[in-house]
Amino acid sequence: MNDDSPTPPAERRLRLDDGWSYAPAPEGTDHLRVDSSYGLFIDGAFRASSSGETFSTINPATEEPLAEVALAGVEDVDAAVRAARRAYETVWAPMAPADRGKYLYRIARVLQERARELAVLETLDGGKPIRESKSVDVPLAAAHFFYYAGWADKLDFAFPGRSAHSLGVAAQVIPWNFPLLMAAWKLAPALACGNTVVLKPAETTPLTALKLAEIVRDAGLPEGVVNIVTGAGETGAALVQHEDVDKVAFTGSTEVGRQIQRSVAGTSKRYTLELGGKAANLVFEDAAIDQAVEGIVNGIFFNQGHVCCAGSRLFVQESVADELLHKLKDRMRTLRVGSPLDKNTDIGAINSKAQLETIRDYLDVGEGEGAEIFQPACELPATGYWCPPTLLEGVSQSSRVVQEEIFGPVLAVQTFRTVDEAIKKANNTPYGLSGGVWSDKGAKAFRVTSQVRAGVLWANTYNKFDPTAPFGGYKESGVGREGGLHGLAPYLELTAPGAPAGTLS
């Protein structure tokens, strides 16, 4: 009880990193079966690559190999596209839409049944905290299939005055930050709309997509409707450049997105691109500061900051900057960095050695640009790839660490004075994927969210996702939307009511 003698101002610190603490709480892994090697999933069966080449995927928290995975070459990609084309023409497009929906419902249910296994595998292969795999990645993946399953037989109601038609074969290339969830984002709408798919997961995180292939097979989907080819950039390039592909969907860096847009130029392939970001998170002086702190933490430290829509640029109104940064640093002291399998871990392993090097390079760049670096004290494991949560203060709009996407747990902090200044700075970037606004004043929140040029705006929250909510970027953050009603459009051709495909414009 307080002894009536106040602590002097300079000593008013919270003891956040000592005293009673949590014991290790590792998630069990014995229910999970990881094979020593995985083949390509083509035409309903797993097979070795035609070259016989493989690559290994490792656990970034331990640097130990998890499995050998087949490396798909041009021939394998061609076989997958041909299987998808055959399935499209012979079964999937002719099928009653309601039946396509039923298959997707099956997948959603099996994802729920095998949720724990998938979460553990996602964490092992990608390094993300098990808390997030279990509460975000896997349930959202299941929800995505469940949502789009119901659209399969209702597509003519999605676009007023138009009949909807499938496109054909979709080539889909996904990133390593949300491997299973991104597979769901890609597969569910494509399949619901009557297309068949060749999907390429990222080379550092192929395992949950291959598990998903097992689930697709076990759900009884016709052979060739879903094909999964593993490999690196060359495999992806072969896939999007395949001449019998009707539609390309890519999530990844803006640079690769630009290459893809270029590579499909002059063809009739449609494309959607979900690319990089450097989102502004704007905190106004009338905000609920403690909840804003939590939103900032969710915005940049969720999934180690490997999030394209991460709130990586913090803008705080000057009048509350000291208080907010003080509380933010205290909150960062409570974040637990370490084994991704520990249920209490908040920040897991950086996904790969290469990504860790990228992040470290940016920290060096920031330091060179005069940034003041804050990292809470934390003990990092001896092996694996780790980066503590990091603030960069004293940076400005011209700093590279403010302009460029770092894709790590690194937050660049700036201040502003007026609403207009905040909006201008938020928009002063080639990106436009997302943004955050913190204000207790409803009118201001609506004004600012409508003026920030980005595809997703979170007011008084951050990094929320839902299958019903469209997601995608303005400007160089991408083309097209995924999720929700608007996420159907990229996988459909629209014609006049009742008219066959290929008859409008």
Add this chain to the structure above:
Amino acid sequence: MTVSDRPAAPPSPPIDEVGVNDRVARFTSRSIKKEAKVEALRLALSMVDLTTLEGADTEGKVVQLCNKAKAPHAVLPDLPRVAAVCVYPTLVHVARAELEGTGIHIASVATGFPAGQVPLEAKLTDTRTAVEAGADEIDMVISRGDFLAGRYDAVAEEIRTVKEACGDAHLKVILETGELGSLDAVRRASDIALYAGGDFIKTSTGKVQPAATLPVTLVMLEAIRDFYFATGLKAGMKPAGGISKSKLALQYLVMVKETLGSDWLHPDLFRFGASSLANDLLMQLTKQATGIYPSPDDFSLD
């Protein structure tokens, strides 16, 4: 620092309910196992204000409660004491006699508990009676009527007056958050209570639903933290009512640890107002010690 030295309460910040719930979800997802669990269960036991506040309370009931406080469970040696017993003012003398020399505090509710709808003079008499009978902690209720009518100064003034009547006894201010209607109001009431001289702020009487909840307690902990940053004074927190299971108690401790830090993980600054929590803590401690799930009948009711 005396109460009159405390600065006026600053404007209370806005609270976003959905954001608070998100933060709480992070606390409840913490996994407390093994030695960390045993330590937390013991800590929680040491923070319990063992409480009986019934119209049917008698001297005999209070004697039994005090016996339970002194020796919670003979089978497990080296158990910590509970922090206090909490009774009505008319029964404080019984507890005083039973607990003499044990170091267990004697808390009493006062000020027309639970509704507080009595004249100020009656509230002060209530308080003085309890203190004179031996209570060293007074749990007062604020005037929710004044608060909800916007008479915040009156609420603050009453707390100051009661604090004076407490003398050396510590003052816990019950906000009765279940009647305040919003987290913004909880925050405002917390600030009023802290700046008016409360040594502790407490959620509930236990007579109104909802009683203590994790979101309400988080908002109050954040008020305590901001009060500490502003004044250097460490005020305590007491969630009361509805905390009967160990798992929930541990979630409260997680919240205290990550919001205020380990200084507050101490009975001097954090209490549970509860009647049945103690036995559940004892059951869990027994399970941890023996590896076998016990039966409720293994533990004395009071």
Add this chain to the structure above:
Amino acid sequence: MTDVLKPETSAATEAADPSGPTETRLGIRKTYKLYVGGAFPRTESGRYDPLMLADGEVVNVSRASRKDVREAVVKARAAQGGWAHRSAYNRAQILYRIAEMLEGRRRQFEEELASIEPESDARAEVSATIDAIVYWAGWCDKFQQTFSAVNPVASSHFNFSVLEPTGVVTVVAPQRAGLFGLVQSATPAVVTGNSVLALASAESPLSAITLGEVLESSDVPPGVFNFLTGRRDELLAPLASHRDVNAIVYCGNDVEEIRVVQTEATANLKRVALRSDPLPGTFDPYWMLDTCEVKTTWHPIGT
């Protein structure tokens, strides 16, 4: 008060009018410049392409340069925010006002088009153009209701997706139907709050500049519509590559041109919309979506 409303569109009415222009007066020829930022600048390049009209008169059509594109984008960018923030009702009224103005000056457009295209086509084209503007004007306060969504997310949030203009849009107008094609390709973008920089038909460029005169004297804010005349082979690349342009609408079927547009657009991941030459009476409201962004906003629901 009797003959104020007499239509003046038929040739018969014209012939019966004793006060009509005499044949002997020496006519004033018109200089066709560019329409940029609500003004009529000459091309900075000083170049022109001669265009022979049906009566043998030769008009010097401005041959806009890359720098003219650059200047026009600046004007379009400056106008876009203000245009987008006008109320939908106001945008609808302004577009409708264009139709009113055009109806009043239809004879001028008919004659101008007839100097390039057969006369019967010209009359039909002007009618179709006016009707198209009325059609698009009506969408201003309806497209949002038609194409936006309230999303039933599982968490305690109010979540909605609305359309916002992508920003500055360049338009490569159809080569056919110089007036109608221009209006059909540019207006859907303007309806939703974009500003437009259009390259007029090289075959029939005159009515673009005359349309600028209509716009300049209607209530359209300067810079919302900007029209250049010139050559596709010179301007396609800058129109597609400019990094401060958010989308490009290309009308035509030239495979090589499409490849250039798609390739140059990658400079800033521009949205690319490809359209065939439009047919009179054919409207696709989904054209509006080609130059819109979908913005999803989350607000907590709580106390």
